[in-house]
Amino acid sequence: MEIQVGNSILELIKGDITDISADAIVNPANSSLMGGGGVDGAIHSKGGPKILEECKRIRETEWPDGLPTGKAVITSGGNLKAKYVIHTVGPVWLGGFHVEAELLKQAYRNSLKLAVSKGIKSIAFPSISTGAYGYPIEEASQIAVKTFKDFLEKEGKLEKVIFVLFSDYDLEIYLHVAKQIFI
Ligand code: AR6
Numbered sequence: 741m742e743i744q745v746g747n748s749i750l751e752l753i754k755g756d757i758t759d760i761s762a763d764a765i766v767n768p769a770n771s772s773l774m775g776g777g778g779v780d781g782a783i784h785s786k787g788g789p790k791i792l793e794e795c796k797r798i799r800e801t802e803w804p805d806g807l808p809t810g811k812a813v814i815t816s817g818g819n820l821k822a823k824y825v826i827h828t829v830g831p832v833w834l835g836g837f838h839v840e841a842e843l844l845k846q847a848y849r850n851s852l853k854l855a856v857s858k859g860i861k862s863i864a865f866p867s868i869s870t871g872a873y874g875y876p877i878e879e880a881s882q883i884a885v886k887t888f889k890d891f892l893e894k895e896g897k898l899e900k901v902i903f904v905l906f907s908d909y910d911l912e913i914y915l916h917v918a919k920q921i922f923i
Contacts, residue, residue, distance in 0.1 A: 741915055741918065743918060743922050745889060745892040745922075748898050748901060749899065749900045749901070750888055750901050750903070750918070751901070751902045752902075752903045752914050752915055752918060753902060753904055754907070754908060754910075755904045755906075756904070756906070757779060757783075757864055757866045758779075758783055758787070762821075762863055762900070763823050763861055763863060764822055764823065764824040764826050764855055764863045765817070765825055765826075765864045765865075766812075766826045766827075766851050766868070767779060767783050767827045767828070768780065768828065768829075769807070769827040769828065769829055772799075772806055773795040773806070773807055774792070774795065774796075775792060775795075776872070778872050779866045779871070783820070787817060787818035787819055787820045788818040788819040789818070790815075790816060791815050791816065791818040794816060807828075807829050808829070809843050809847070810828075810829065810844075810847050810850060811828065811829065811847075812854045813826070813828075814854055814858060815827065824860065826851045826854055826855060826863070828847040828848075828850060828868065830843070830847045830868035831844055831869055831875065832869075832874065833875040833876065836879075841883055844875065844883050844884075847869070848868065848883070848884055848887040849887055851865070852887075852888075852895070855898065860898070861898060862898070862900040863898065863900075863902070865884070865901065865904065866904055867880060867881065867903070867906075867910060867914070868884070870910070877910060877913050881913050884903070885921050889921060889922070
């Protein structure tokens, strides 16, 4: 499904984010930036050691205590089709009483802002925090789609944002939410 939002296209598809040819893909990392499972593991294993080298440098220079939840940083894409990887840290779901919604919004917004500041035109996102971090996808998808709508309506510099969902079920939830919010 493709939706026109201001000057940009928001696309929702099922797939593996490590196969996407976009200027940047987003990695839902942990604050160590040293890799992990899920998307993070797949990005580092397909992208090769260059990405981890750059993450180590970011830790040594910018974020010695780790990347705080909601912030975003950028590295090259190593051997991936994408030129860049934007690493962000989504919140761990703790029942919804610990500003998780605000932190999830920040993770999306700061990734989008960083992309624009680097002149990136196309960017692919997975569903941040809804895997290992346990955020209920019904609630997370509302925050994700609303945050894109707000950002893209005000900021016309991104040509395309692709949401890459990993299962039919996840895609269905996102499509349902997108229809509610846009139509
Ligand atoms: N392409 C697209 N989506 C995927 C892929 C893929 N290749 N693999 C999984 N998903 P997760 P989180 C979906 O766990 O919840 C890591 O260990 C998955 O089904 O990758 O933010 C990090 O190091 C789910 O819907 O990210 C952190 O410690 C979504 O992507 C922690 O997990 C996110 O799942 C971050 O947890």
